[in-house]
Amino acid sequence: MLTIGIIGKTNTGKTTLFNAATLLNAKISNFPFTTKEPNVGTAYVCDICVCKELGVKDNPLNSTCIDGWRYVPIRLIDVPGLVKDAWMGKGLGNQFLSIIGQADALIHVVDASGSIDAEGKITQPGSGNPVQDAIDVEMEINLWLADIISRNSQFIIREASASSLAEALSKALSGVKASPLQTLQALEKSGLKDIPFDKWNEKQILKFAAFLLPIIKPTLIIANKMDILTSEHYMPLLTEYYGRSLVAACSAEAELVLRRAEKMGLLQYTPVQEKFKVKNNAQLTAKQQAALDYIEKRVMQKWISTGIQQALNTVAFKLLKSNMVYPVSDESKYMDHHGNVLPDVHLMPDGSTPLDLARTVHTRLVENYILAIDAKTGIRLPKDYTLRHKDVIKIMTRPVAKQPK
Ligand SMILES: Nc1nc2c(ncn2[C@@H]2O[C@H](COP(=O)(O)OP(=O)(O)O)[C@@H](O)[C@H]2O)c(=O)[nH]1
Ligand SMILES: [Mg+2]
Structure with a gap:
C-alpha cells in the first residue's frame, strides 16, 4: 500500500x-x-x-x-x-x-x-x-x-568492483528503498558519476545524499x-x-x-x-x-x-504519478465473480503493466496470465502496455486444472 x-x-x-x-x-x-x-x-x-x-x-x-x-x-x-x-x-x-x-x-x-x-x-x-x-x-x-x-563504504567499494557503483549504492541503501536506477540518477545529477567512490570525501557523500x-x-x-x-x-x-x-x-x-x-x-x-x-x-x-x-x-x-x-x-x-486502475473479471459488466461492480481499484506506480496489476491482485493471476483486455473498449492490450489512470482491466487467465483428491 x-x-x-x-x-x-x-x-x-x-x-x-x-x-x-x-x-x-x-x-x-x-x-x-x-x-x-x-x-x-x-x-x-x-x-x-x-x-x-x-x-x-x-x-x-x-x-x-x-x-x-x-x-x-x-x-x-x-x-x-x-x-x-x-x-x-x-x-x-x-x-x-x-x-x-x-x-x-x-x-x-x-x-x-x-x-x-x-x-x-x-x-x-x-x-x-x-x-x-x-x-x-x-x-x-x-x-x-x-x-x-559512510558506514558501508567498504561494502560499497567491494560491491562496486563486482557490479557498478549505482548497484552497490542501491544495495547499501536498500533500507530506504533506493533502486539502482535512482542511485544512478543521483550520481548523474550530482556530477559524481565518474569519480571513483574510494575518492569521495564527506562533502561529496553529503552532496550525493542531497541529490x-x-x-x-x-x-x-x-x-x-x-x-x-x-x-x-x-x-x-x-x-x-x-x-x-x-x-x-x-x-x-x-x-x-x-x-x-x-x-x-x-x-x-x-x-x-x-x-x-x-x-x-x-x-x-x-x-x-x-x-x-x-x-x-x-x-x-x-x-x-x-x-x-x-x-x-x-x-x-x-x-x-500513480494511476488508479480497476481490475474486473467480467469486462462487459465491469464486475467481479460475485457480481460486484467496479469492486476494487489499485494505485499502480507509473510505468506498471497489466502483469504488474495481476501481481498486485493475486499471484494466481500472474502464474496463469494469458492477456489483458481494456474493458472500456474491449480491445486486447499488448504485453508491454503501460497502464493509464482510470483504466478498467480484465485479466484473462488459463483455466486451472482441479487438483485430484
Ligand atoms: N492556527 C493554526 N494552528 C495550527 C494549525 N495546525 C496545527 N496548529 C496548531 O499547532 C500546534 C502544534 O500542532 P501539532 O499537530 O501538535 O504539531 P506537531 O508537533 O508537528 O505534531 C497545535 O497547537 C495546533 O493546534 C493550523 O493550520 N492553523
Ligand atoms: Mg506531533
Whole structure:
C-alpha cells in the first residue's frame, strides 16, 4: 500500500494533519490493513470514479465511492519531530529516520506563519524562519543518508568492483528503498558519476545524499497554518525556494475542525468539497459558530479549501504519478465473480503493466496470465502496455486444472 510519511519540526502541525486526514467517515469492508500503532493510520486519495463515465452503480470493496469520487486508502505515518542531530541518534533518532525509509513519499509540514523558533518551540507569529526550518529538516535526513553510505563504504567499494557503483549504492541503501536506477540518477545529477567512490570525501557523500533524497522520497512541502495572517509573508519565500508545484498552502487545524464537525453531524463536508454547509445553525454553540466563521473567512474565502485532501492527491497522482486502475473479471459488466461492480481499484506506480496489476491482485493471476483486455473498449492490450489512470482491466487467465483428491 502506498505509504506517505509526515515529517517536519515540532509544533508545525504534523499530528493535527495526521488526525484530520485519518478521520474520514468511510466504511470499507475487506480493508487489508489495520494497525494498533498510534502514529500509523489510513488516509485516502481520491479522484472522480469511472462509475460516472461508464454509467453504472458501483459496489466498492477495497475503496469507497462518495458522490462519484473514488477514495483509495493509503497508509499515513506521523513521524515525531525531527530534532537536530537526530541522525546521530539524538531524540528518537534512527528509530524515526528508519520510518522515513519505508515511505514512498513524504509530506513535509512547515509552519508557514513563522510561529515556531528554530527548536520548534511556539513563539510570536512572524518571528520564525519557515524556509530555514525546512532546510534544517532536510539536512538531518541528508546527514542520515550520508551516514549510512559512510558506514558501508567498504561494502560499497567491494560491491562496486563486482557490479557498478549505482548497484552497490542501491544495495547499501536498500533500507530506504533506493533502486539502482535512482542511485544512478543521483550520481548523474550530482556530477559524481565518474569519480571513483574510494575518492569521495564527506562533502561529496553529503552532496550525493542531497541529490538522492528528492528522487527516492518525492516530497510535498505543506505550508501549514495559512489561516494565520503572517503566513502571507512566508508563502512566497517557500514557493520561491521549492517551486510552486512542490508547495501546498494548507490549514490542518481547519481541516480537523471541519471533519470533526462533519462526524458530529453538524455539517455537510467531504474532503474534496471546497465548501462546507452547516446543517442547522441552531445546533451550534457560540464557540463552534465562531470557529466556523473563522475558517470561512481566513481559509475558505482566501485559499478556497483547507488544502489537505488536495495535498494528499498531489503526492499520489502528481509526485508519484500513480494511476488508479480497476481490475474486473467480467469486462462487459465491469464486475467481479460475485457480481460486484467496479469492486476494487489499485494505485499502480507509473510505468506498471497489466502483469504488474495481476501481481498486485493475486499471484494466481500472474502464474496463469494469458492477456489483458481494456474493458472500456474491449480491445486486447499488448504485453508491454503501460497502464493509464482510470483504466478498467480484465485479466484473462488459463483455466486451472482441479487438483485430484
Ligand atoms: N492556527 C493554526 N494552528 C495550527 C494549525 N495546525 C496545527 N496548529 C496548531 O499547532 C500546534 C502544534 O500542532 P501539532 O499537530 O501538535 O504539531 P506537531 O508537533 O508537528 O505534531 C497545535 O497547537 C495546533 O493546534 C493550523 O493550520 N492553523
Ligand atoms: Mg506531533
